[in-house]
Amino acid sequence: MIADTPPHLPIVYRDDSLAVIDKPSGLLVHRTALARKEKWFAMQLLRDQLGCHVYPVHRLDRPTSGLLVFALSADVARQMSELIQAKQMHKQYLALCRGWLFGHGTIDYPLKEELDKTTDSKAQLDKAAQAAVTHYQAIAHLELPYAAGRYQSSRFTWLQLEPETGRKHQLRRHLAHLRHPIIGDTTHGDGRQNRAFAEHSGCHRLMLHAKSLTFEHPISGKLLELIAPLPPEWQRLQASLNWPSQINHAIY
Template sequence: MAVHKPSGMPVHRGGRESASCTALLQTLRDMLDRHVYPVHRLDRPTSGILLLALTPDAASHLGGQFRRHEVDKAYLALVRGYIPLRGVLSRFLRPEDKKNGLPRFSITRYHRAESVEIPVPMGRVSSRCYSLVELHPETGRSRQIRRHLKSFSHPIIGDTTYGDGRHNRFFREAFGCQRLMLAATRISFLHPHSGHRLHLSLPPSVDFCRVLVQLGMEAEGAQD
Protein backbone atom coordinates (compact mmCIF):
# COMPACT_ATOMS: atom_id res chain seq x y z
CA MET A 1 0.00 0.00 0.00
CA ALA A 2 1.06 3.61 -0.50
CA VAL A 3 0.00 6.56 1.62
CA HIS A 4 0.55 10.32 1.57
CA LYS A 5 2.47 11.07 4.78
CA PRO A 6 1.92 14.64 6.00
CA SER A 7 4.78 16.87 7.06
CA GLY A 8 5.38 16.71 10.81
CA MET A 9 4.13 13.15 11.31
CA PRO A 10 6.78 10.57 12.30
CA VAL A 11 6.62 7.17 10.64
CA HIS A 12 6.99 5.42 13.99
CA ARG A 13 7.40 6.39 17.62
CA GLY A 14 10.92 6.84 18.86
CA GLY A 15 13.16 9.56 20.20
CA ARG A 16 12.23 12.62 22.20
CA GLU A 17 10.73 14.52 19.26
CA SER A 18 8.21 11.87 18.22
CA ALA A 19 7.44 10.22 21.57
CA SER A 20 4.31 12.34 22.11
CA CYS A 21 3.21 12.51 18.44
CA THR A 22 0.74 10.39 16.54
CA ALA A 23 2.84 7.98 14.49
CA LEU A 24 1.86 6.94 10.96
CA LEU A 25 2.37 3.20 11.51
CA GLN A 26 0.14 3.12 14.58
CA THR A 27 -2.52 5.19 12.80
CA LEU A 28 -2.58 2.78 9.85
CA ARG A 29 -2.65 -0.28 12.11
CA ASP A 30 -5.64 1.16 13.96
CA MET A 31 -7.42 2.01 10.70
CA LEU A 32 -6.80 -1.36 9.02
CA ASP A 33 -6.85 -3.52 12.16
CA ARG A 34 -3.75 -5.34 10.94
CA HIS A 35 0.01 -5.06 10.97
CA VAL A 36 1.78 -2.98 8.30
CA TYR A 37 5.47 -3.05 7.45
CA PRO A 38 7.45 0.03 6.37
CA VAL A 39 9.92 -0.72 3.57
CA HIS A 40 11.62 2.69 3.42
CA ARG A 41 11.44 5.95 5.35
CA LEU A 42 10.66 9.62 5.09
CA ASP A 43 11.97 12.13 7.62
CA ARG A 44 9.35 13.49 9.97
CA PRO A 45 9.25 16.97 8.32
CA THR A 46 9.12 15.52 4.76
CA SER A 47 5.72 14.85 3.19
CA GLY A 48 4.73 12.60 0.30
CA ILE A 49 4.48 9.02 -0.89
CA LEU A 50 5.42 6.34 1.61
CA LEU A 51 5.35 2.69 0.58
CA LEU A 52 4.36 -0.05 3.04
CA ALA A 53 3.83 -3.80 2.85
CA LEU A 54 0.94 -5.81 4.27
CA THR A 55 2.85 -9.09 4.69
CA PRO A 56 6.39 -10.02 5.78
CA ASP A 57 7.06 -11.62 2.37
CA ALA A 58 6.08 -8.46 0.51
CA ALA A 59 8.18 -6.38 2.91
CA SER A 60 11.21 -8.60 2.26
CA HIS A 61 10.74 -8.41 -1.52
CA LEU A 62 10.32 -4.64 -1.55
CA GLY A 63 13.16 -4.12 0.91
CA GLY A 64 15.43 -6.04 -1.44
CA GLN A 65 14.53 -3.69 -4.31
CA PHE A 66 15.51 -0.68 -2.20
CA ARG A 67 18.82 -2.28 -1.20
CA ARG A 68 19.61 -3.08 -4.85
CA HIS A 69 18.66 0.48 -5.93
CA GLU A 70 15.87 -0.83 -8.18
CA VAL A 71 13.32 1.69 -6.88
CA ASP A 72 13.10 5.07 -8.61
CA LYS A 73 12.06 8.01 -6.44
CA ALA A 74 11.48 11.68 -7.17
CA TYR A 75 11.19 14.62 -4.78
CA LEU A 76 10.38 18.31 -5.08
CA ALA A 77 12.25 20.85 -2.98
CA LEU A 78 12.25 24.62 -2.70
CA VAL A 79 15.82 25.78 -2.17
CA ARG A 80 17.73 28.97 -1.55
CA GLY A 81 19.41 30.56 -4.55
CA TYR A 82 19.50 30.09 -8.29
CA ILE A 83 20.58 26.47 -8.68
CA PRO A 84 22.09 25.35 -12.03
CA LEU A 85 19.64 23.91 -14.55
CA ARG A 86 20.66 20.29 -13.91
CA GLY A 87 23.45 18.32 -12.36
CA VAL A 88 24.60 15.55 -10.05
CA LEU A 89 25.27 15.92 -6.33
CA SER A 90 27.66 13.33 -4.91
CA ARG A 91 29.76 12.97 -1.79
CA PHE A 92 30.64 10.56 0.99
CA LEU A 93 28.21 10.83 3.91
CA ARG A 94 28.93 9.49 7.37
CA PRO A 95 25.99 7.66 9.02
CA GLU A 96 24.32 10.10 11.40
CA ASP A 97 23.34 7.45 13.96
CA LYS A 98 26.81 5.86 14.21
CA LYS A 99 29.60 7.92 15.71
CA ASN A 100 32.31 5.79 14.16
CA GLY A 101 30.52 4.62 11.01
CA LEU A 102 32.47 4.75 7.77
CA PRO A 103 31.40 7.36 5.19
CA ARG A 104 29.38 5.89 2.32
CA PHE A 105 29.14 7.23 -1.21
CA SER A 106 25.88 8.95 -2.12
CA ILE A 107 24.51 10.42 -5.33
CA THR A 108 21.48 12.55 -6.22
CA ARG A 109 20.56 13.76 -9.69
CA TYR A 110 18.49 16.91 -10.07
CA HIS A 111 17.05 19.43 -12.47
CA ARG A 112 15.66 22.89 -11.82
CA ALA A 113 11.94 23.07 -12.56
CA GLU A 114 11.45 26.78 -11.90
CA SER A 115 13.08 29.78 -10.26
CA VAL A 116 11.95 33.16 -8.96
CA GLU A 117 13.59 36.37 -7.80
CA ILE A 118 11.78 38.59 -5.31
CA PRO A 119 12.73 42.22 -4.60
CA VAL A 120 13.24 41.82 -0.86
CA PRO A 121 16.71 42.81 0.40
CA MET A 122 18.78 40.67 2.73
CA GLY A 123 22.00 42.16 4.03
CA ARG A 124 23.92 43.71 1.13
CA VAL A 125 21.80 41.94 -1.49
CA SER A 126 18.84 43.87 -2.94
CA SER A 127 16.81 40.77 -3.88
CA ARG A 128 16.71 37.06 -3.21
CA CYS A 129 16.30 34.08 -5.49
CA TYR A 130 14.71 30.66 -4.93
CA SER A 131 14.52 27.52 -7.06
CA LEU A 132 12.05 24.65 -7.27
CA VAL A 133 14.07 21.50 -7.88
CA GLU A 134 13.16 17.92 -8.81
CA LEU A 135 15.57 15.43 -7.26
CA HIS A 136 16.23 11.75 -7.92
CA PRO A 137 18.33 10.08 -5.22
CA GLU A 138 20.18 7.04 -6.55
CA THR A 139 21.33 5.99 -3.08
CA GLY A 140 19.40 6.06 0.17
CA ARG A 141 21.60 7.57 2.86
CA SER A 142 20.12 9.22 5.94
CA ARG A 143 18.77 12.70 5.08
CA GLN A 144 20.70 12.47 1.84
CA ILE A 145 18.84 15.13 -0.14
CA ARG A 146 18.92 17.64 2.71
CA ARG A 147 22.65 17.10 3.32
CA HIS A 148 23.51 17.19 -0.38
CA LEU A 149 21.73 20.48 -0.95
CA LYS A 150 23.35 22.04 2.11
CA SER A 151 26.81 21.01 0.88
CA PHE A 152 25.96 22.54 -2.52
CA SER A 153 25.04 25.87 -0.83
CA HIS A 154 21.37 25.53 -1.80
CA PRO A 155 19.71 24.44 1.47
CA ILE A 156 16.03 23.57 1.54
CA ILE A 157 13.66 26.23 2.85
CA GLY A 158 12.29 25.29 6.26
CA ASP A 159 15.16 22.93 7.10
CA THR A 160 15.93 23.69 10.75
CA THR A 161 18.86 21.25 10.84
CA TYR A 162 20.70 21.93 7.56
CA GLY A 163 19.05 25.13 6.36
CA ASP A 164 19.60 28.87 6.50
CA GLY A 165 17.93 30.40 9.56
CA ARG A 166 17.53 33.85 7.98
CA HIS A 167 15.61 32.50 4.97
CA ASN A 168 13.58 30.11 7.13
CA ARG A 169 12.54 33.02 9.33
CA PHE A 170 11.62 35.12 6.28
CA PHE A 171 9.37 32.35 4.92
CA ARG A 172 7.67 31.91 8.29
CA GLU A 173 6.97 35.62 8.62
CA ALA A 174 6.16 36.45 4.97
CA PHE A 175 4.36 33.29 3.84
CA GLY A 176 3.37 31.47 7.03
CA CYS A 177 5.61 28.54 6.03
CA GLN A 178 5.91 26.23 9.04
CA ARG A 179 7.30 23.15 7.27
CA LEU A 180 10.26 21.70 5.44
CA MET A 181 9.76 22.37 1.74
CA LEU A 182 10.57 18.84 0.63
CA ALA A 183 8.00 16.39 -0.76
CA ALA A 184 8.24 12.86 -2.18
CA THR A 185 6.10 13.00 -5.32
CA ARG A 186 6.85 9.85 -7.36
CA ILE A 187 7.95 6.28 -6.82
CA SER A 188 8.39 3.35 -9.23
CA PHE A 189 8.96 -0.28 -8.18
CA LEU A 190 8.19 -3.90 -9.10
CA HIS A 191 5.02 -5.32 -7.59
CA PRO A 192 6.13 -8.05 -5.15
CA HIS A 193 3.66 -10.62 -6.55
CA SER A 194 2.97 -9.81 -10.21
CA GLY A 195 6.44 -8.46 -11.01
CA HIS A 196 4.88 -5.61 -13.02
CA ARG A 197 6.45 -2.19 -12.60
CA LEU A 198 4.16 0.28 -10.87
CA HIS A 199 4.49 4.05 -11.21
CA LEU A 200 2.83 6.03 -8.43
CA SER A 201 2.70 9.82 -8.25
CA LEU A 202 0.95 12.58 -6.37
CA PRO A 203 1.25 16.37 -6.24
CA PRO A 204 2.57 18.07 -3.11
CA SER A 205 0.21 18.85 -0.25
CA VAL A 206 -1.77 22.07 0.06
CA ASP A 207 0.60 23.71 2.55
CA PHE A 208 3.55 23.08 0.18
CA CYS A 209 1.73 24.42 -2.88
CA ARG A 210 0.44 27.46 -1.01
CA VAL A 211 4.00 28.70 -0.55
CA LEU A 212 4.78 28.16 -4.23
CA VAL A 213 1.69 30.11 -5.27
CA GLN A 214 2.67 33.03 -3.03
CA LEU A 215 6.07 33.04 -4.75
CA GLY A 216 4.38 33.08 -8.17
CA MET A 217 5.41 29.52 -9.05
CA GLU A 218 3.30 26.81 -10.65
CA ALA A 219 1.47 24.54 -8.20
CA GLU A 220 -1.16 22.26 -9.72
CA GLY A 221 -3.31 19.54 -8.22
CA ALA A 222 -2.42 19.96 -4.55
CA GLN A 223 -3.44 17.15 -2.19
CA ASP A 224 -5.07 18.04 1.14
Protein backbone atom coordinates in the same frame (compact mmCIF):
# COMPACT_ATOMS: atom_id res chain seq x y z
CA MET B 1 1.49 20.55 10.98
CA ILE B 2 -0.19 17.63 12.72
CA ALA B 3 -3.46 18.38 14.55
CA ASP B 4 -4.50 17.31 18.05
CA THR B 5 -7.00 14.84 16.57
CA PRO B 6 -5.79 11.77 14.64
CA PRO B 7 -5.17 12.75 11.03
CA HIS B 8 -6.70 10.60 8.30
CA LEU B 9 -3.91 9.42 6.04
CA PRO B 10 -4.52 9.81 2.28
CA ILE B 11 -4.02 6.41 0.64
CA VAL B 12 -2.57 6.76 -2.85
CA TYR B 13 -2.46 3.01 -3.62
CA ARG B 14 -3.80 -0.11 -1.91
CA ASP B 15 -4.03 -3.81 -2.72
CA ASP B 16 -3.69 -7.06 -0.76
CA SER B 17 0.09 -6.65 -0.46
CA LEU B 18 0.91 -2.95 -0.30
CA ALA B 19 -0.46 0.37 0.88
CA VAL B 20 1.10 3.69 -0.13
CA ILE B 21 0.20 6.84 1.75
CA ASP B 22 0.79 10.55 1.20
CA LYS B 23 2.46 11.36 4.52
CA PRO B 24 1.94 14.91 5.82
CA SER B 25 4.90 16.99 6.96
CA GLY B 26 5.45 16.74 10.72
CA LEU B 27 4.30 13.14 11.10
CA LEU B 28 6.76 10.52 12.32
CA VAL B 29 6.78 7.15 10.56
CA HIS B 30 6.94 5.12 13.80
CA ARG B 31 7.57 5.47 17.52
CA THR B 32 11.05 6.53 18.59
CA ALA B 33 12.82 7.30 21.84
CA LEU B 34 13.46 10.80 20.51
CA ALA B 35 9.75 11.67 20.41
CA ARG B 36 8.19 10.19 23.54
CA LYS B 37 5.56 12.93 23.76
CA GLU B 38 4.22 12.48 20.24
CA LYS B 39 0.65 11.21 19.84
CA TRP B 40 0.44 10.09 16.23
CA PHE B 41 2.63 7.96 13.99
CA ALA B 42 2.06 6.95 10.39
CA MET B 43 2.45 3.25 11.16
CA GLN B 44 -0.12 3.33 13.98
CA LEU B 45 -2.59 5.50 12.04
CA LEU B 46 -2.46 3.35 8.92
CA ARG B 47 -2.82 0.15 10.96
CA ASP B 48 -5.96 1.56 12.57
CA GLN B 49 -7.35 2.75 9.24
CA LEU B 50 -6.83 -0.59 7.50
CA GLY B 51 -7.44 -2.85 10.48
CA CYS B 52 -4.31 -4.93 9.91
CA HIS B 53 -0.59 -4.95 10.64
CA VAL B 54 1.56 -2.78 8.40
CA TYR B 55 5.31 -2.80 7.79
CA PRO B 56 7.17 0.33 6.65
CA VAL B 57 9.67 -0.61 3.93
CA HIS B 58 11.51 2.72 3.69
CA ARG B 59 11.52 6.00 5.57
CA LEU B 60 10.79 9.68 5.21
CA ASP B 61 12.14 12.29 7.58
CA ARG B 62 9.54 13.72 9.91
CA PRO B 63 9.39 17.15 8.17
CA THR B 64 9.28 15.63 4.67
CA SER B 65 5.89 14.97 3.09
CA GLY B 66 4.94 12.58 0.33
CA LEU B 67 4.81 8.96 -0.72
CA LEU B 68 5.56 6.29 1.87
CA VAL B 69 5.21 2.55 1.19
CA PHE B 70 3.97 -0.03 3.69
CA ALA B 71 3.86 -3.79 3.17
CA LEU B 72 0.88 -5.70 4.55
CA SER B 73 2.88 -8.81 5.44
CA ALA B 74 6.38 -9.58 6.67
CA ASP B 75 7.16 -11.55 3.50
CA VAL B 76 6.21 -8.66 1.22
CA ALA B 77 8.21 -6.32 3.45
CA ARG B 78 11.26 -8.52 2.93
CA GLN B 79 10.76 -8.55 -0.84
CA MET B 80 10.36 -4.77 -0.93
CA SER B 81 13.54 -4.34 1.13
CA GLU B 82 15.42 -6.49 -1.35
CA LEU B 83 14.00 -4.45 -4.22
CA ILE B 84 15.15 -1.21 -2.59
CA GLN B 85 18.60 -2.58 -1.81
CA ALA B 86 18.93 -3.55 -5.47
CA LYS B 87 18.10 0.10 -6.40
CA GLN B 88 14.95 -0.96 -8.23
CA MET B 89 12.72 1.68 -6.65
CA HIS B 90 12.95 5.03 -8.45
CA LYS B 91 12.18 8.04 -6.24
CA GLN B 92 11.64 11.67 -7.18
CA TYR B 93 11.41 14.56 -4.75
CA LEU B 94 10.46 18.19 -5.14
CA ALA B 95 12.37 20.82 -3.17
CA LEU B 96 12.59 24.58 -2.90
CA CYS B 97 16.17 25.66 -2.31
CA ARG B 98 17.94 28.93 -1.59
CA GLY B 99 19.35 30.84 -4.56
CA TRP B 100 19.20 30.22 -8.27
CA LEU B 101 20.56 26.88 -9.46
CA PHE B 102 20.43 26.13 -13.19
CA GLY B 103 20.46 23.06 -15.37
CA HIS B 104 21.04 19.58 -14.04
CA GLY B 105 23.81 17.65 -12.39
CA THR B 106 24.87 14.92 -10.02
CA ILE B 107 26.05 15.34 -6.45
CA ASP B 108 28.49 12.52 -5.70
CA TYR B 109 29.52 13.35 -2.16
CA PRO B 110 30.06 10.64 0.50
CA LEU B 111 28.34 11.29 3.83
CA LYS B 112 29.40 10.38 7.35
CA GLU B 113 26.60 8.65 9.22
CA GLU B 114 24.67 11.09 11.42
CA LEU B 115 24.39 9.58 14.90
CA ASP B 116 22.07 10.46 17.75
CA LYS B 117 23.36 10.35 21.31
CA THR B 118 20.26 8.50 22.54
CA THR B 119 19.38 5.99 19.84
CA ASP B 120 22.88 5.46 18.40
CA SER B 121 24.89 5.38 21.62
CA LYS B 122 26.47 2.03 20.73
CA ALA B 123 27.17 2.80 17.08
CA GLN B 124 30.67 2.92 15.66
CA LEU B 125 31.86 6.53 15.91
CA ASP B 126 34.75 6.38 13.43
CA LYS B 127 32.85 4.74 10.59
CA ALA B 128 34.02 5.87 7.15
CA ALA B 129 31.85 8.12 5.00
CA GLN B 130 29.37 6.18 2.86
CA ALA B 131 28.82 6.66 -0.87
CA ALA B 132 25.93 9.04 -1.55
CA VAL B 133 24.66 10.13 -4.96
CA THR B 134 21.85 12.55 -5.82
CA HIS B 135 20.76 13.74 -9.26
CA TYR B 136 19.11 17.15 -9.56
CA GLN B 137 17.23 19.11 -12.21
CA ALA B 138 16.26 22.77 -11.92
CA ILE B 139 12.65 23.12 -13.07
CA ALA B 140 11.56 26.65 -12.13
CA HIS B 141 12.88 29.81 -10.48
CA LEU B 142 11.26 32.24 -8.09
CA GLU B 143 12.12 35.70 -6.76
CA LEU B 144 10.25 37.19 -3.80
CA PRO B 145 10.31 40.88 -2.80
CA TYR B 146 11.91 40.69 0.64
CA ALA B 147 15.45 40.80 1.96
CA ALA B 148 17.09 38.01 3.96
CA GLY B 149 20.63 39.35 3.72
CA ARG B 150 22.45 41.98 1.67
CA TYR B 151 20.08 41.75 -1.32
CA GLN B 152 16.69 43.44 -1.54
CA SER B 153 14.95 40.34 -2.85
CA SER B 154 15.25 36.59 -2.24
CA ARG B 155 15.78 34.02 -4.98
CA PHE B 156 14.79 30.38 -4.97
CA THR B 157 14.90 27.34 -7.25
CA TRP B 158 12.38 24.52 -7.56
CA LEU B 159 14.40 21.33 -7.94
CA GLN B 160 13.54 17.79 -8.88
CA LEU B 161 15.78 15.46 -6.89
CA GLU B 162 16.46 11.79 -7.55
CA PRO B 163 18.51 9.99 -4.88
CA GLU B 164 20.52 7.03 -6.10
CA THR B 165 21.39 6.06 -2.53
CA GLY B 166 19.44 6.41 0.72
CA ARG B 167 21.65 7.94 3.39
CA LYS B 168 20.15 9.72 6.38
CA HIS B 169 19.15 13.29 5.47
CA GLN B 170 20.91 12.77 2.14
CA LEU B 171 18.97 15.31 0.09
CA ARG B 172 19.15 17.97 2.77
CA ARG B 173 22.89 17.44 3.30
CA HIS B 174 23.69 17.31 -0.40
CA LEU B 175 21.89 20.58 -1.13
CA ALA B 176 23.64 22.20 1.82
CA HIS B 177 26.93 20.94 0.35
CA LEU B 178 26.08 22.81 -2.89
CA ARG B 179 25.41 25.97 -0.82
CA HIS B 180 21.77 25.81 -1.95
CA PRO B 181 20.11 24.47 1.22
CA ILE B 182 16.47 23.44 1.21
CA ILE B 183 14.20 26.10 2.65
CA GLY B 184 12.89 25.20 6.09
CA ASP B 185 15.78 22.85 6.92
CA THR B 186 16.51 23.73 10.54
CA THR B 187 19.44 21.30 10.80
CA HIS B 188 21.43 21.84 7.61
CA GLY B 189 19.89 25.01 6.20
CA ASP B 190 20.14 28.80 6.34
CA GLY B 191 18.44 29.98 9.55
CA ARG B 192 18.16 33.59 8.44
CA GLN B 193 16.59 32.67 5.11
CA ASN B 194 14.29 30.15 6.79
CA ARG B 195 12.99 32.77 9.21
CA ALA B 196 12.50 35.37 6.49
CA PHE B 197 10.68 32.92 4.21
CA ALA B 198 8.41 31.73 7.04
CA GLU B 199 7.59 35.30 8.06
CA HIS B 200 6.82 36.36 4.50
CA SER B 201 4.93 33.25 3.43
CA GLY B 202 3.43 31.90 6.64
CA CYS B 203 4.79 28.45 5.73
CA HIS B 204 6.81 26.93 8.58
CA ARG B 205 7.81 23.56 7.17
CA LEU B 206 10.63 21.87 5.30
CA MET B 207 10.11 22.49 1.59
CA LEU B 208 10.77 18.89 0.56
CA HIS B 209 8.13 16.53 -0.85
CA ALA B 210 8.44 12.92 -2.05
CA LYS B 211 6.36 13.33 -5.18
CA SER B 212 6.71 10.06 -7.12
CA LEU B 213 7.70 6.40 -6.85
CA THR B 214 8.22 3.87 -9.62
CA PHE B 215 8.82 0.17 -8.97
CA GLU B 216 7.68 -3.31 -9.95
CA HIS B 217 5.09 -4.82 -7.66
CA PRO B 218 6.82 -7.64 -5.71
CA ILE B 219 3.91 -10.06 -6.23
CA SER B 220 2.28 -9.22 -9.57
CA GLY B 221 5.34 -7.78 -11.31
CA LYS B 222 3.22 -4.87 -12.51
CA LEU B 223 5.03 -1.56 -12.90
CA LEU B 224 3.63 0.93 -10.40
CA GLU B 225 4.03 4.64 -11.13
CA LEU B 226 2.64 6.58 -8.19
CA ILE B 227 2.35 10.36 -7.79
CA ALA B 228 1.47 12.47 -4.76
CA PRO B 229 -0.18 15.86 -5.29
CA LEU B 230 1.40 19.05 -4.03
CA PRO B 231 0.90 19.40 -0.26
CA PRO B 232 -2.16 21.54 0.59
CA GLU B 233 -0.03 24.15 2.37
CA TRP B 234 2.09 24.53 -0.77
CA GLN B 235 -1.01 24.99 -2.90
CA ARG B 236 -2.24 27.72 -0.56
CA LEU B 237 1.20 29.29 -0.55
CA GLN B 238 1.35 29.43 -4.34
CA ALA B 239 -2.05 31.09 -4.50
CA SER B 240 -1.31 33.65 -1.76
CA LEU B 241 2.04 34.69 -3.21
CA ASN B 242 0.83 34.71 -6.82
CA TRP B 243 3.55 32.32 -7.87
CA PRO B 244 3.75 31.81 -11.64
CA SER B 245 1.33 29.18 -12.90
CA GLN B 246 4.11 27.59 -14.95
CA ILE B 247 5.64 26.31 -11.70
CA ASN B 248 2.73 23.88 -11.35
CA HIS B 249 3.10 22.79 -14.96
CA ALA B 250 6.85 22.33 -14.58
CA ILE B 251 6.49 20.30 -11.40
CA TYR B 252 3.70 17.93 -12.49
